[in-house]
Amino acid sequence: MPAPHEMTRTxxxxxxxxxxxxxxCSRRLLLRRPPAFEKIVLDRGDEWAMHVGGTxxxxxxxxxxxxxxxxDLPAQERNWLAEHGIEWKPGSA
Ligand SMILES: [Zn+2]
Numbered sequence: 416m417p418a419p420h421e422m423t424r425t426x427x428x429x430x431x432x433x434x435x436x437x438x439x440c441s442r443r444l445l446l447r448r449p450p451a452f453e454k455i456v457l458d459r460g461d462e463w464a465m466h467v468g469g470t471x472x473x474x475x476x477x478x479x480x481x482x483x484x485x486x487d488l489p490a491q492e493r494n495w496l497a498e499h500g501i502e503w504k505p506g507s508a
Contacts (some may be wrong), residue, residue: 420461422468437466449500473477 426434431448434457442460447453464498467489488496496502 417464419465419467422466435468437461437464440464442466469493 420437420439420442422435422437422442424433425436425443425452428434428445433446433448434443435446436443437460440460441458442464443457445453445455447455447456466493
Protein backbone atom coordinates (compact mmCIF):
# COMPACT_ATOMS: atom_id res chain seq x y z
CA MET A 416 0.00 0.00 0.00
CA PRO A 417 1.49 3.37 -0.94
CA ALA A 418 2.03 5.86 1.83
CA PRO A 419 -0.95 8.17 2.31
CA HIS A 420 -0.69 11.78 1.37
CA GLU A 421 -1.03 14.28 4.13
CA MET A 422 -3.37 17.23 3.83
CA THR A 423 -2.47 20.38 5.70
CA ARG A 424 -4.38 23.57 6.27
CA THR A 425 -2.71 26.32 4.29
CA UNK A 426 -5.09 29.23 4.57
CA UNK A 427 -8.06 30.48 6.50
CA UNK A 428 -10.12 32.40 4.00
CA UNK A 429 -12.77 33.52 6.45
CA UNK A 430 -13.99 32.22 9.79
CA UNK A 431 -15.05 28.62 9.17
CA UNK A 432 -13.67 28.43 5.64
CA UNK A 433 -10.25 26.96 5.12
CA UNK A 434 -8.04 25.93 2.28
CA UNK A 435 -6.24 22.60 2.64
CA UNK A 436 -3.53 21.32 0.38
CA UNK A 437 -1.61 18.09 -0.02
CA UNK A 438 2.05 17.98 0.87
CA UNK A 439 2.80 15.47 -1.91
CA CYS A 440 0.65 16.35 -4.88
CA SER A 441 -1.31 19.33 -6.14
CA ARG A 442 -4.59 18.40 -4.43
CA ARG A 443 -6.33 21.37 -2.85
CA LEU A 444 -9.64 21.57 -1.05
CA LEU A 445 -11.80 24.35 0.20
CA LEU A 446 -13.40 23.26 3.42
CA ARG A 447 -16.29 24.92 5.17
CA ARG A 448 -16.77 23.79 8.72
CA PRO A 449 -19.97 22.40 10.16
CA PRO A 450 -22.80 23.22 10.60
CA ALA A 451 -22.56 24.55 7.03
CA PHE A 452 -20.23 21.77 6.07
CA GLU A 453 -19.06 21.89 2.50
CA LYS A 454 -16.12 20.48 0.58
CA ILE A 455 -15.02 21.96 -2.69
CA VAL A 456 -12.22 20.30 -4.61
CA LEU A 457 -10.10 23.07 -6.09
CA ASP A 458 -7.50 20.75 -7.57
CA ARG A 459 -7.93 17.00 -7.73
CA GLY A 460 -4.24 16.24 -7.65
CA ASP A 461 -3.44 12.56 -7.34
CA GLU A 462 -6.91 11.05 -7.05
CA TRP A 463 -5.59 7.55 -6.50
CA ALA A 464 -3.67 8.47 -3.42
CA MET A 465 -5.20 8.14 -0.01
CA HIS A 466 -5.36 11.53 1.63
CA VAL A 467 -5.30 11.69 5.39
CA GLY A 468 -6.15 14.81 7.32
CA GLY A 469 -8.44 15.73 4.42
CA THR A 470 -12.16 15.32 4.12
CA UNK A 471 -12.19 11.91 2.44
CA UNK A 472 -12.39 10.36 5.87
CA UNK A 473 -15.78 11.97 6.37
CA UNK A 474 -17.37 9.91 3.66
CA UNK A 475 -18.77 6.60 4.83
CA UNK A 476 -18.05 3.50 2.84
CA UNK A 477 -15.00 2.32 0.98
CA UNK A 478 -12.27 4.77 0.14
CA UNK A 479 -10.46 4.26 -3.14
CA UNK A 480 -8.40 1.09 -2.97
CA UNK A 481 -8.90 0.86 0.74
CA UNK A 482 -12.06 -0.83 2.01
CA UNK A 483 -12.91 0.41 5.46
CA UNK A 484 -15.24 -1.27 7.88
CA UNK A 485 -17.58 0.98 9.86
CA UNK A 486 -15.82 2.06 13.01
CA ASP A 487 -12.43 1.36 11.50
CA LEU A 488 -11.12 4.87 11.17
CA PRO A 489 -7.44 5.55 11.68
CA ALA A 490 -6.64 7.49 14.83
CA GLN A 491 -5.18 10.24 12.69
CA GLU A 492 -8.51 10.72 10.93
CA ARG A 493 -10.49 10.53 14.15
CA ASN A 494 -8.26 13.22 15.59
CA TRP A 495 -8.76 15.32 12.52
CA LEU A 496 -12.52 14.99 12.81
CA ALA A 497 -12.33 15.88 16.48
CA GLU A 498 -10.36 18.99 15.63
CA HIS A 499 -13.18 19.96 13.32
CA GLY A 500 -15.84 19.44 15.92
CA ILE A 501 -17.06 16.13 14.57
CA GLU A 502 -17.33 13.28 17.00
CA TRP A 503 -16.65 9.89 15.45
CA LYS A 504 -19.10 7.31 16.73
CA PRO A 505 -18.26 3.84 15.49
CA GLY A 506 -21.32 1.78 14.66
CA SER A 507 -23.72 4.72 14.71
CA ALA A 508 -23.74 5.23 10.96
ZN1 LIG B 1 -1.87 14.13 -2.49
